[in-house]
Amino acid sequence: MFFANPFKLKKLGVLGMNKRNVYCIGEHNSRKQYPMVDNKLKTKVVAQEVNIAVPELLGTVRMQSDVRNIEKILEGLNGFVIKPAQGSGGKGILVIVDRKDNFFFKPSGEHVTFRDIRQHISNILSGLYSLGGKPDVAMIEQLVQFDPIFDKYSFEGVPDIRIILYKGFPAMAMLRCSTKESDGKANLHQGAVGVGIDMATGKALYAVQHNHPIDKHPDTGYDFSALQIPHWKEMLRLSARCYDMTHLGYLGVDIVLDKYLGPLILELNARPGLAIQIANKTGILTRFDMIDTTTLNKSVEERVAYSIKYFSGTNHDKTKTIK
């Protein structure tokens, strides 16, 4: 058989795109809250107000005429990230890891000049990367000093942890590791590896690339089974607090791990994708259904404890019997 049996998928609780759009996003995410999530600048401001850890904002460029002053903003900075405030799908993010005089080095070792950076910012401002081509703002933020624990599992890029929250409960998580093929980006459809994470322990469960299971990172060759995410409980807590900040019932939280600062919220997503299910080899709807049956209005700690207790492993039948 070429196709999966839809009834079997339904039984496994696999969430499809239409159901995500109609029920998860349509029913649980209020339009009013979108700007706070879609605009990374707003997210950052609100997150800082409630003491949620985020990478530090170094500066913003709001107008084309300010693009000339970029030398001033970048003075003395060796590593930074330039991103559009309203970008989507990781588009338009320029990562600079090192600098020698007027040459800036990308993680791949390629260098860019002030001219390239100005062009990039100018593109951001004119809305090239934003949804619908709206004029945008360029944010310059601190480069995250990645915890070396992930070095073995990432090629040239930013490994980040995606946690999906349903009504404030962390429901599923994955680690996204960039590969040579994904050009340092953590997007699964571009060839990054998705690693399903055990909600109780932060240990790797299962890894996929292009929807196919793999054991080792295709570029570094390290086995994923040894992977254990540090500060796991802290990350769950951080993500659950994002729900209290946004009140989005279906929310994706992207977390990075800084060597010195610990887990930081990189961005929030009001329309998180479905690939996380493949990386966990688990349908997410069964977990949503379980959350629907619990009493809501629990505190952050209670919600995290619930997820740790019930959402461990991939096997749903097991979790069901516990309940």
Next chain:
Amino acid sequence: MISRKYHAIAAATIIASIGLFLLYYKVQILGMPFMPDETKPVYRIEAKITFEGKNKPVHVSLALPDVEEGIHIISEDASSSGYGFTKAKTSEGVRAEWAKRRVTGPQTLYYTFELILHDVSKVKNIEEKEHSSEESELLLDIPVGLQSAAKNLLKDVRWRSADPHSFTAQLIRDFSDKDPSQAVKILLAKSNISKQDMLYHMLRYEGLTVKKLNGLFLDDAHRNFHLIPLIEVLHKNKWQRYDLETGKIEKDKKFFVWRKGGHSIIDVTGAKNSKITFSVNKRHVPSRYLIDNKNIVKNSAILDFSLFTLPVSEQNAFRHMLLVPFGALMVVFLRVFIGIRTSGTFMPILIALAFMETTLVTGLIMFVLIVSIGLVIRSYLSTLNLLLVARISAVVIVVITIMSFMSILSFKLGIEEAMTITFFPMIILAWTIERMSILWEEEGAKEVFVQGGGSLFVAVCAYFVMSNPLIGHITFNFPEVLLILLGMIILMGRYSGYRLTELLRFKSFTD
């Protein structure tokens, strides 16, 4: 969550049932046939007179056609609010006369006919009496200096022809030649009479019985054009019509004669910038309905409020517009049930509309060509560091350049199909190129082919639906099917099952 679902289902059901009810009412009670083959073509000819009043009394007189045999006029209507209207028999035939005491600003008057054609076989050839009473032609209307040139040309043509028929055809060919002879050039350039008059006088001089006709071809839907001049020559007791450009007229082309002879078609006094244009449109009306059409329209508010009551040129615009919802239905279906990714949600519909004008294969080839050339040029533009708006504008200009270049090239090569390239919406093409080029840079060539191919696939599907003559017939005659479509689209919008592509994507779950 559940209640919202039922709400949507209820709304969709109510909307669709209203549509179904109207459809049922029209088909069963009013007897409009659902299928197109039970119909007869009705031609609606509309003369539109526009002028600007000068704050003076205005008098407009329009020559009305003598109805030929084989044509049956089912309705006539002069739409002229505020004008006094009469039909007067004059020495020049029947004329429609409008008058108003004081007129300022731009004015529009309409005169419309609806007619049906009887079978051509039933039409007898009218035995025409020779017009012996007419004085012989002396080419007096042609300037004196040109008369000898005309006579020489006639002599020349006489050598190259055998009978009145071949003579006329040859003379017309000489006049419409792309590279006309010296004599024709002089005649056309120096005389100030029309080609029709020129041919008329020359053929008369040759001793033939000739008539001037002006009218319109019925079969193509046209908007805002002028009457087409023809020449009619008697040969072996049969009138033969000639097109002034191509010579002969194919027998099955239906021509409606608006005016015979030379008198003016429209006289406007007391106004300026007067202009007359014509529109023709053809629709299929059930034969039964034709019999007592007046009674039905009068008794049924639904039909009295239908698209048929609009002016013809607006009706033709709606013909296309009403097809768009079917394209949208296709887009929704392919997105929600199949999961095909496209570049731009409704871009495929616009491409499909263009395909309807260009035909499918030509359209596909041209689309792929324009987008590929555009992508190559766009990749150069991206090295120039342009701002977004400037870059898109540059791509628009590139697209227009490619389109005109391809038109010229194909015209020179004799591929006339490629001339229809102008039907492509250039702004949409420019955005497609821009989006695909960004996609190429960011996600690689594979994604470009996936989305580009997806868009084309959806466009082709939409094209097949929209170009289906049955669907065209139904949407135009029964616009209430739009309500049914609306209901269907609302229902599809609540579909929460898997997409076909997701069954592939989540295959690993069931392995």
